[in-house]
Amino acid sequence: LAKIRITKEFKFEAAHVLKGYDGPCRNIHGHSYELLVTVTGEPIPDETSPRVGMVMDFGELKTIVRKTIIDEFDHSLIISELSAEEILKIKSEALGKVVKVNYQPTSENMLIDFSNRIQPLLPTGVKLYSMLLRETVTSYAEWFASDNE
Ligand SMILES: [Zn+2]
Numbered sequence: 001l002a003k004i005r006i007t008k009e010f011k012f013e014a015a016h017v018l019k020g021y022d023g024p025c026r027n028i029h030g031h032s033y034e035l036l037v038t039v040t041g042e043p044i045p046d047e048t049s050p051r052v053g054m055v056m057d058f059g060e061l062k063t064i065v066r067k068t069i070i071d072e073f074d075h076s077l078i079i080s081e082l083s084a085e086e087i088l089k090i091k092s093e094a095l096g097k098v099v100k101v102n103y104q105p106t107s108e109n110m111l112i113d114f115s116n117r118i119q120p121l122l123p124t125g126v127k128l129y130s131m132l133l134r135e136t137v138t139s140y141a142e143w144f145a146s147d148n149e
Pocket residue numbers: 016025029031
């Protein structure tokens with residue numbers, strides 16, 4: 001059977017801050033992120049399955065990514081543990097939704113986190129193939145399973 005890749009696109013807005021970085025991302029600021037999640041598998045051959053001909057239901061992939069990533073990260077401030085403590089000291093009441101991560105919240109590191117969230121929830125036989133996280137109109141990071149075997 002042939003293997004096929006399918007991709008679902010997502011958008012979310014979030015602020016982040018890169019502690020110790022010597023560029024503009026050291027200040028709290030926002031991005032309109034675009035996330036592309038690609039999985040690979042063989043289209044289901046069983047004619048009696050409601051998902052015949054599908055690698056997996058696009059809706060199911062959407063639900064997994066929404067639940068594990070978009071719902072948590074959308075309209076949040078993404079900061080690493082260390083900078084969170086510092087900022088919380090200053091103005092805890094003004095922060096609202098904060099996602100505390102134990103890594104520098106670059107697109108690269110966010111993709112590593114996202115891959116760990118999605119992979120355990122995919123159906124049997126379906127593998128995460130790649131993800132693309134667009135941070136600006138001209139900048140994006142990609143995660144590929146083949147780079148991480
Ligand atoms: Zn940034």
